[in-house]
Amino acid sequence: MIIGERKKVSEIAEMLAGKKKILVSGCRTCVAICMAGGEKEVSELSSALMLISDRDGLGWKMEENVVERQCEKEWVREIDDKIRNADAIVSLACGLGAQTVADMYPEKEVYPGLNTTFLGVPEEQGVWSEKCLACGECIIHTTGGICPVSRCAKSMRNGPCGGSSNGKCEVDPDTDCAWVAIYDRLKLQGRLDMMTDVIEPKDWSKSHSGGRRKIVRKDLLIQPTDSSGKEVVE
Amino acid sequence: MSSKLKILAYVCENHAVSAIRAACSSGESLPDSIQIVELPCTGRVETVHLLEAIRGGADGVVVIGCLEENCYHDAGPKLARGRVERIKEVLQDISIEPERVEMINVASVSGARIMLRLREFEKKLAEMPASPFKGAIK
CATH class of the missing domain: 3.40.50.2300 (Response regulator)
Incomplete structure (x- = not known):
């Protein structure tokens, strides 16, 4: 939410x-x-x-x-x-x-x-934490269901970085290192071999870095629109 | 001056009211400044109730709840304390004395203690500058 x-x-x-x-x-x-x-x-x-x-x-x-x-x-x-x-x-x-x-x-x-x-989730009464950056290219199936883009301060695709210490992030010692969490999750699932897979560089053009994004679902459109999905002014 | 004060007390009808009744039955009496609103639980007190009491002309608002580990409804006094603390921050932010809002937790046997705390609260309010909302209560 x-x-x-x-x-x-x-x-x-x-x-x-x-x-x-x-x-x-x-x-x-x-x-x-x-x-x-x-x-x-x-x-x-x-x-x-x-x-x-x-x-x-x-x-x-x-x-x-x-x-x-x-x-x-x-x-x-x-x-x-x-x-x-x-x-x-x-x-x-x-x-x-x-x-x-x-x-x-x-x-x-x-x-x-x-x-x-x-964009985050309620962790407990009165606590919310960030878990998604709406980056436009979800890869959590490769990381044990944990998003490194939002939960790692460096959004690392292949972590952890050298700043990870005792499972915590160097940016904030109260924050869990996302990549340690990914390691633990993959270990639990018996998929630790995935840690050695190199994840390709992220295409940031699909995120906000590529400019304002818009989704047009032509199958859902009721009013005519041009091919670019130009907004209908009421 | 204290007789002119108006204090609104949101009081839990369980242990907290029992404490006040125990004190009264042993010869003590509530300060005249205090008007009690009984609630099933202090968890019912919302932040707007605290603000509107101040806006309505109360010099102070006190929430009197049970001990946090004794709540019949589990978390009432904890929620109430959180809301009192939140409103203290809001009052501080808008330059109104945060001390005008307080939370007191009592056991049903602590009649003497609740009376002492209420007299202390009344004294503290009496020493403050008059509330800018004084007279709003008809």
Whole structure:
């Protein structure tokens, strides 16, 4: 899922200087699960902002809302009236949700209430860790189901590097070395011979390094589009 | 000054309320400043409840839960403590005294202790500058 962390309330308040009608809008999907931008967090942020407004006489009027998935236009359309009524929208969704609102309502000012941090998983209550870089070329079948691209600080394809020490990463001694984890996993599976296979250099053009990516599934298209999958402007 | 203070106390109806009742039955009385809201468990206290109490004019908010190892619902006081700590950070960030929010854990037999802690909390609040939200409670 997409993991985010809410910005400091003071930072968000600073962005909102001069605004009056503010919509704080969250998302019930990833950021709700990582407890950064769901219903409770929307209430908490609104309340904290109103403390500032009441104390400093800013006269803010706060509206709260949480949509099912802020990255999908059909869900955002459900709060069309709330968005149109607001001077400013603070999005507690990830960068995708915030940009969806900003693209659908280009005349409206959208402010990010959280920092979209990484693609990760919940490890335990209150702990999330990065496990995917969305690099566009998954190879975890060769590494025991462990992604060296996201879990190794150097994204090494053939590790470990010389900085691995006692199973930990030299960049952060609290972080497990991905390649030690890969070794242990392959050993458990009786596939240690794979450690000697040289993995080919990665084609980074399939990652964000190759520029903004887009997927067009022609079999799913309903509205006509040109061969490049040009976006349909509504 | 303390008589003008308003403190909202979110209290677990299990051990924590028993501790307060035990103290009262032995001759002690709650400070007049304290208004109690009983809850099935302090795990029910959300961060917004703490913020809205301050915004509503309370000088301080205290969450009184059971000892962490004695919770009927397993993790209530731990969750509540985490939320209190989170709101302390938020208050600090927006230049409001974080000491206005506190968590106290008590056993049902600790009546004297809870009264002492509440009087200390009341004294600390009385020494602070007036809350900018004072008077918000009608």
